[in-house]
Amino acid sequence: MRVLIQLRTTPQARAAFAARESEPALPSHLTAAGLLLDPSFAPVTLPAPGLAPGQDGRMLAMAGPVSFSAEHGSTIVRGEIPDDDAQQEVLTAATADPGVLGVFSDPEIAHCLTCGGTPPVGKAADVAKLLHVEQLTTAGLTGAGVNLAIVDTGINVAHLKKKGQNPKVDAAHSWTPKGVKTTPGKHPVDHGSMCSFDAGIAAPQATYLDHAVLLSQTDGPTVMAGLLSDALQSFASLRKTLDAQPAAKRALVVSCSWGMFNPAWDFPVGHPGNYSNNPRHPFNVIVASLEAAGADILFAAGNCGRECPDGRCAFPSLPICGANSHGRVISVAGVDTKNKRVGYSSQGPGRLVASKPDLSSYTHFLGSGAFGAAEPDSGTSAACPVLAGVVAAIRTKYPTSRLSPLALRTMLFKTAKDAAGVGFDFDYGWGIVDTAAVLKALKTVP
């Protein structure tokens, strides 16, 4: 273990330092016990805290001037102590030595947030373990018979099969924008294939509805000519699918890993036609009506986190906007497989509803290989379908007749692992999805 050792500065040592002739030496009995100096570390002179008369030595209570004089200061060197049973022996000997003022840990410090461009953290198998997929499967919660809509760039079934999955696509209830030549389940390998792979981690037997909205050939050069109208048509199609299901078995999970990056693409806030802040915008209305009809809708929170935002982020603040901040959807933040928030995951408050994001789920792991074998499934784009898969798995035995979308959201929020230790917060929402706790809570559902 690496440590910092604080040595009392003797007159001899002070002279040697001043002349840069030699490095401080440790008493031989300490080196014999296993305390080794790191010669690459240049010793640092530490000033003594200045204490006002009658004041104790607590640093935070320090009121007097700091003393840099040689007779008061001490010297910090770096060293190694054994990691085994001998460690305690070395520490005892060191603290008993009058020349040693203290031995302190020297932990590794680094920029610890996962950002875009950083390597993957874990694999899909790790995500499956964190989500307790085995327990879900044992409980019969596999997504069998559940419709899971991936509203994205389309799904490529052949690619998913190569990656070990065996997805079913319901082409009849899928939706493709006008002018697109490829068909459901056979779209080019891209973002939508990543999303479907990630949903399949927890819900391998779900039936995908392939809504390839983002393949729309509308280029969206102005606020009036974008793609959201295509999403509106897709959601209307989903409503038809949902309404056609028997009420007793109704279940539809909708995963949306996209949003609006730039307020210049929208009418200004306050304009009656605005989307970002306006619950009366038709897309925000259709989201509400689809949820009211029984759909579980999940939106990625976005990739505009303060620490490492996507280069496209143009909102000066509050990037979770429009349907991504809707009160009737689950807004999904991203954590890596070490349960740490990824630096690009957008923080709340949201624009339609302040208490956003709602939940955190896993991202930035090696999974679909949709962007290359070594490239992670990343962004809140991956976190959203991972959680959508969990929701679809739950719906296998708990259709909306047993558990309404609101009741299910509440259960997920209440059982989440509180990552920041403060209840709801604007980084993680209610916390990280905890499937084991959800499974326990489901036992109370009539």
Next chain:
Amino acid sequence: MAMLLTVELPGAADLEAAAQRLAVPVAKLDAQFGVVPVDPDNHLYSVMVEDDAAPGASARSGVSGPYSNPRIEPFR
């Protein structure tokens, strides 16, 4: 270019009914987009109207908009 409006249609929800409500010729509506049920339980639908007809149409009772139709992009 077409503009996104919402229109209340308590009865039939087709292009003819929408055009009548908006007081525009059917040809001014985007037939490919159609009449999209936004909140059918409350008889609310969306249509796309050619921009030269939109200002007059949006002033009608039971009609609102135009609404923005922003670009959306994946969060990767």
